[in-house]
Amino acid sequence: MSNLSTKNSLHKLYSWLPIIVLFISVLNEFDFNYLNLKYFSFNFPFILIFFFTLKDFKHFDYFLVFIAGLINDTVVGLPLGISSLSYTLICIATSYLRNITIRPNAIKDWFYFLFIISLINSMNYSILTLFFTYNLELVGYLINTFFTFSFYMIFVTIFKYYIKGLND
Amino acid sequence: MASSRDDFIIAIRSAFLKKSTKQKFSLLTLVLISVLIILLSSLDFKIIRYLKIGISEVVYRSSFVVSIPENLIKKSVKDIVDYSTFYKIYKKEKNELNQLRSNNISSEITQFENKELKELINNYVSSADKILAKIIVDHDSPFLKSIIINKGSKDNIKIGTNIYDQSYLVGRVIEVNYKTSRVLLLSDLNSNVPVTIAPQNIQAIITGAGDEYGQIKYIKKGFTNDFSEQSIVYTSGTGAIFKSGIPIGRLKISEDEKSKNYIVEFYSDFSQLKYVFAEVVTETEIVSVDEKNSQEKDNLKNPMSAKLKILEDEIQIIEETNSKFKDENENLKSEVNRLNNEILNFENQIQSQKKTISQFDLDKKELGFLRLNLEYGHKCRKTFLNIKGFAVGTSEYKKCVLNKGRINE
Numbered sequence: 001m002s003n004l005s006t007k008n009s010l011h012k013l014y015s016w017l018p019i020i021v022l023f024i025s026v027l028n029e030f031d032f033n034y035l036n037l038k039y040f041s042f043n044f045p046f047i048l049i050f051f052f053t054l055k056d057f058k059h060f061d062y063f064l065v066f067i068a069g070l071i072n073d074t075v076v077g078l079p080l081g082i083s084s085l086s087y088t089l090i091c092i093a094t095s096y097l098r099n100i101t102i103r104p105n106a107i108k109d110w111f112y113f114l115f116i117i118s119l120i121n122s123m124n125y126s127i128l129t130l131f132f133t134y135n136l137e138l139v140g141y142l143i144n145t146f147f148t149f150s151f152y153m154i155f156v157t158i159f160k161y162y163i164k165g166l167n168d
Numbered sequence: 169m170a171s172s173r174d175d176f177i178i179a180i181r182s183a184f185l186k187k188s189t190k191q192k193f194s195l196l197t198l199v200l201i202s203v204l205i206i207l208l209s210s211l212d213f214k215i216i217r218y219l220k221i222g223i224s225e226v227v228y229r230s231s232f233v234v235s236i237p238e239n240l241i242k243k244s245v246k247d248i249v250d251y252s253t254f255y256k257i258y259k260k261e262k263n264e265l266n267q268l269r270s271n272n273i274s275s276e277i278t279q280f281e282n283k284e285l286k287e288l289i290n291n292y293v294s295s296a297d298k299i300l301a302k303i304i305v306d307h308d309s310p311f312l313k314s315i316i317i318n319k320g321s322k323d324n325i326k327i328g329t330n331i332y333d334q335s336y337l338v339g340r341v342i343e344v345n346y347k348t349s350r351v352l353l354l355s356d357l358n359s360n361v362p363v364t365i366a367p368q369n370i371q372a373i374i375t376g377a378g379d380e381y382g383q384i385k386y387i388k389k390g391f392t393n394d395f396s397e398q399s400i401v402y403t404s405g406t407g408a409i410f411k412s413g414i415p416i417g418r419l420k421i422s423e424d425e426k427s428k429n430y431i432v433e434f435y436s437d438f439s440q441l442k443y444v445f446a447e448v449v450t451e452t453e454i455v456s457v458d459e460k461n462s463q464e465k466d467n468l469k470n471p472m473s474a475k476l477k478i479l480e481d482e483i484q485i486i487e488e489t490n491s492k493f494k495d496e497n498e499n500l501k502s503e504v505n506r507l508n509n510e511i512l513n514f515e516n517q518i519q520s521q522k523k524t525i526s527q528f529d530l531d532k533k534e535l536g537f538l539r540l541n542l543e544y545g546h547k548c549r550k551t552f553l554n555i556k557g558f559a560v561g562t563s564e565y566k567k568c569v570l571n572k573g574r575i576n577e
Contacts, residue, residue, distance in 0.1 A: 027227065027234040066198045070205075074227040075305065077314045077343070077350055080220050081205030088198045095195065099179040131210050135357035137378050 015166060016059050018052045018159075023064075026072040026083075041140070042147035043117070045072065047155045049087055050113050053094040055163065062091050079132050086120045106156070114149045121145050221345045228316050228348045232304040246440070282413075298332065298445040299323060304348065306441065313356035313376060314339075317444060320347045324448045330410055332445040333436035337361075337403060337414040341446070349446075353438050354382055354416065362406035363416060368394045371404055374416070374432050380439070382417065382432040392430060395419055401432050411447070540569045547573040 013020075025044045045068065052060040069084030076083070093116045097109070121141050128134040208216045250257075305316035319325050321344050329341040331351045339359065343350035352359055355376040363374050365384075370391050374382040399419035405412025417434040548568030550557035556574065558565040568574055 024234050027231045028238055061192065062195060062198055063192050066193075066202070069202070070223060071227050074220065074223050075231050077312050079206060079209045080216060080223075081202045081209060085199065085202035085206065088195055088202055092195050092199070096179050100175070127206065131206075135375075137357060140378065 017162070018048060018057060019059055019061070019064055022048050022068050023071070026068045027075060040147065041144045042151050043144060044151075044155075045083075045087065046090060046117055046120075046148055047113075047152050048159075049090045050094055050116070050152075051156055051159050053091045054098060054109065056098060057163075062088070065091060078128070082124060082127060086124060089120055089123075090116060106153075110149075110152055110156075113152055114145075117145050117148055224343075224345045224348060224350075228305055228345075231316075235305065297448050297450070299448055301331075301349075301444050301446050303441055303444060313353040313359075313378065313438070314342070315351050315353065315438075315441065315444075317349050317351055317446065318347065319446055320345045320349050322346055323446075324450075325349050325446055328409060329449075330414070330447045332414070332447065333441055334445075335415065336435040337410065337416050338436055338438065338441065338444055340409065351444070354434060355380060355438055360385075361410060361416065362404045363401050364404040365395065365419060366400045366402065368399060370394065371406070374401065377431070380434065380437070381420075382434065384419075384430040384432065392428070395421060395430060397421060537566070537569065540572060544569050544572045 022045055025048065049060075049065055053062075053065075065087045066084045069082075069087040070080060072078075072083040072087075073080050093112075097112055121144065125136060125138065125141055128136055205216060209220070299319060301317040301319040303315050304318050317331070325341055325344055327341055327344055329349075331338045331340060337354065339351045339353040339356075341349045342352045353376065354361060354374070355378065357376050357378045359376040359382075361374050361382075363372055364370070365372060368391075370387065372384050372387040375385050377383050397418075397420060401416045401419055403410040403412055403414040403416060415435055417432040420431050420433050422429045422431060545560075547554070548557055548565050550559055558568055
């Protein structure tokens with residue numbers, strides 16, 4: 001009996017794992033910056049949110065994503081609400097894609113992801129420079145978008161294994 | 169065409185408004201909340217400020233805990249690199265240390281002189297206390313170069329507080345919470361510091377490059393010809409944002425085909441910071457001698473304080489008199505003791521003299537007897553011819569000698 005309850009709680013924890021990883025990544029700013037590679041950075045939360053909202057994952061609550069955005073703003077030092085808006089826009093984009101897609105295609109999703117993150121990063125850059133007079137390096141944003149796009153497929157493979165493990 | 173547009177609108181509406189059973193909020197609501205928060209924070213609304221402070225207090229601590237594994241990896245990587253270059257660095261630093269020790273003495277003298285001169289110039293002395301602060305969050309973001317320290321308004325940290333690594337400038341505080349603060353590093357693109365470049369003594373502004381170095385900006389073209397690789401960059405204090413004379417880094421010239429670039433290599437390695445010093449400045453006004461006197465005069469105008477002043481003076485006089493009496497008393501006591509000792513000595517002297525006198529009297533008597541004995545002894549001594557005489561040593565004999573012979577003779 002106790003074995004069964006342990007199994008259940010483990011399963012619960014496993015099913016909540018994506019949202020837990022999202023919170024850890026925003027708190028920790030998971031992007032391998034400590035490797036000190038010039039210009040190297042990528043946005044892991046974007047990949048995570050895009051993938052799991054596209055799959056309409058049951059424990060990936062939009063409100064929690066919104067809260068994760070607020071935390072990210074606090075950690076990074078951006079004005080409150082910027083990341084929340086970005087994350088929510090990704091959710092809208094994936095919801096729209098889900099509605100118009102009949103036969104999902106990984107490559108199409110990938111390029112759609114590139115379009116969405118480019119749009120969101122441009123929006124972020126515009127808001128920060130125009131409304132908050134931040135000095136930001138555009139090259140940094142472009143490279144961040146490029147690496148986020150490049151790593152998408154690697155992480156998608158890992159996430160697929162995770163979902164497969166959950167269904168089994 | 170019309171049906172395709174309808175499909176698009178339906179999909180969009182569905183994306184924005186459709187709220188499935190497991191979602192608590194529709195995406196449109198969340199977007200509107202986000203936009204509202206952004207607008208309010210751009211207008212610097214109080215509610216948003218307090219909300220941010222509240223979130224920051226919790227998030228910074230959580231971020232510190234969550235970052236422990238990453239920091240462990242960072243530390244391990246750094247340790248490995250350190251061990252591989254250990255000896256080389258040791259040799260270099262030993263030489264540097266010797267040089268710095270000699271420089272330190274002259275620097276201390278300059279600091280004292282500087283402080284004295286500032287006291288003369290200003291009406292206040294700014295005493296700065298450096299408090300040690302631990303870095304709890306340092307994510308080295310590619311966009312914003314900032315760190316979070318574990319000191320906040322509770323420890324008198326204010327916006328603009330200068331932050332140091334040893335004696336090198338690291339940045340300044342841009343956000344203060346109750347127990348934490350955010351420090352904008354010099355390497356950030358938004359950081360602008362007015363500096364002096366020595367020994368040329370040229371004023372400039374350095375801005376962060378978003379990397380581990382700074383860029384020199386706002387300087388006239390002709391001045392740059394004087395720069396050399398040995399030039400030192402330190403704060404000029406212009407604008408009163410940073411204190412003057414804080415070392416920042418060394419100038420480095422990098423040449424392209426087209427132009428020369430002047431960058432500043434910071435003395436401090438911002439990626440390796442663990443603890444920093446926050447300079448908490450407190451200003452105390454100096455009261456000049458004239459002001460002091462006028463304050464005393466004001467006090468005298470008040471009758472109550474005047475009475476108190478008189479009483480205080482009286483007490484002071486009494487205390488002074490008392491102490492004088494005490495001293496005199498002590499002197500008299502010691503004089504009495506000295507005289508007593510003298511009397512005792514004299515008494516002893518008299519006693520010994522009396523003894524001598526009595527001895528002298530005794531001797532005199534004896535001598536007189538012996539003289540008489542020589543002269544009249546034969547008359548008193550009992551011999552064959554003098555049967556009526558006395559035996560020698562008897563009291564009759566002595567009496568007879570003293571009487572110069574027998575009385576009836």
